[in-house]
Amino acid sequence: MAAPRVPQIIRRMSLKLASVGRERVLGNVATTFQKLHPRCLRNYTTPQGQSSTLHSTESTSPKWQLVSAVCLERYPVVSQDRVGIEQEYGNLLETVELENSLLSEHELQVAQHKERMLKKQSGVLEDDDDERELVTALDLEDQYTEEFNKFTPASRTSDTEDMQSVQRKLMDKLVLLVKCRVGDRSLWMMPQDTRQDGETMRQAAERVLLSQCGMQEMWRSRLFGNAPSACFKYVYPPDVQEDRKHKGAKIFFYKARLMSGDIKINANISEDYAWVAPGEMDKYLIPSYLDTVRKFIVPIKSLEQV
Template sequence: MLKFSCLLRHCSLNRAWYSSVTKPQPETWDLLAAVCLERLPVLTADLNPTEEKLSEILTKIDLEQSMLNDHEVRLKLDNERNEKKKRGELGEGDSDAVITGLDMEDKWRTEASDFTAASRLTEADLKNDIRSCKRKLDRPLRLLTKLKLGNDVYWDLPFVVRQDGETMRQTAERAVYSKCGNNLKFGILGNSPLSFYKYKYPKQFQSKTEKVGAKVFIFKAYLTSEFFDDATVEGGENVLDYQWATLEEMKTSLEPDTFRAVTRMLHSED
């Protein structure tokens, strides 16, 4: 009986030793909040050929099926009055109009000749000032920051590492303020991120930080300042430069994983 109890104790000790050796340690990751800050289009985009053709069809249908407007009714009455005048059938209440519909059209034509439409191109467009959000007014622009971490210099969305006690929404707001300053007026959509990606740190950095890598949660935000307000970005820690980029410019500037994660949360611009 004694030998059997010793054998059981020996087996349990071996099992405990093997389980402690083979049990994998839980992986720890840095949690990052990044913000895709978008300036919405100010002008409507030019119509593509398909949209132009459809617009012509709808305009024609609307013209054929719509009722006469006030000016068209006025022209019709003027024509009827002129026909009666030629036939000598004007009555007492059918005197000539002081101002006819054709007179109004001449006036409007003169006013229109003095009007010059503003250019769709701004000074920022002409100078190709990628720091200005007052360019590409018919396209959405997103804010990118040029960061220096160690010896690496690259473009990315504004981001920071989550601190203890913060919600991810609070971390996202801190990312914009810490990387871009306090002059930007913006609003983050909801409390949940709209996209996500992750990457692993190099082995040397893993051993130094005891973190496997970073999990990046991307929030969507809109620039809420007025068009003529100064939306100046004040570069924060490790920020060398910034730009307001189109989708095509983002593709050439961002890392592929980051760009794929961003495009998953955006509407098609076609």
């Protein structure tokens, strides 16, 4: 009897897929193909360019160490200074608003009292009991003017050059960087820690805020989202791989905002810390780390910088 055709075998095996397990059917197909076409067996069972022992090599290869990092930002405290067309447009809006605005109750009373005063001086209006009210309204006007002249607005710029002060560069965004020991080197990075068993990556980021930044009250900072903003990975040196049993580290960045107060850095983990503007990061971070960070940190730019 002639051997059955290959398409007929495939059609029969596809019908068996609906009733039996996939592994059993594939085994039957491989056995049948081996009888008909022995040389095609390896091409059928193994994808092109891959070894048949791929699964065993993956199980023995070193794994990546998962790390959660927190990008803690202090948002601008004051708005940017107006420049060029911004100042001109602002002056135009103030002029239009003043022309279209209505007088307040106090301004109406002052105008009425001034008119009554003129009538009184011209003899049209005799003295009455409203004189005390007239004097009080005018005195209030003088008092408001005097208080306004004594008022001095707070400075919109900060004179401090302390990199650890959260009050520097009030018009710009600041990001917290810490200096930690990595092997035999001290590198600047964002606060981070390895994920522990049983916790999610976000829970690890919350633990970093608590243990390394001193955020004992979580309302003082806000962590955004359950998904990280970016990922950065690096391979450990061979001796470190052998010691840690990991190929390298994958760092997942979570964005957070400082809502109030200041931080209290953990000196047992970090050697130093600094509040750095996006334009100053190239002085602290290594190039590969900086390229990843710039993907999710939006700098504050004025019209002059655009």
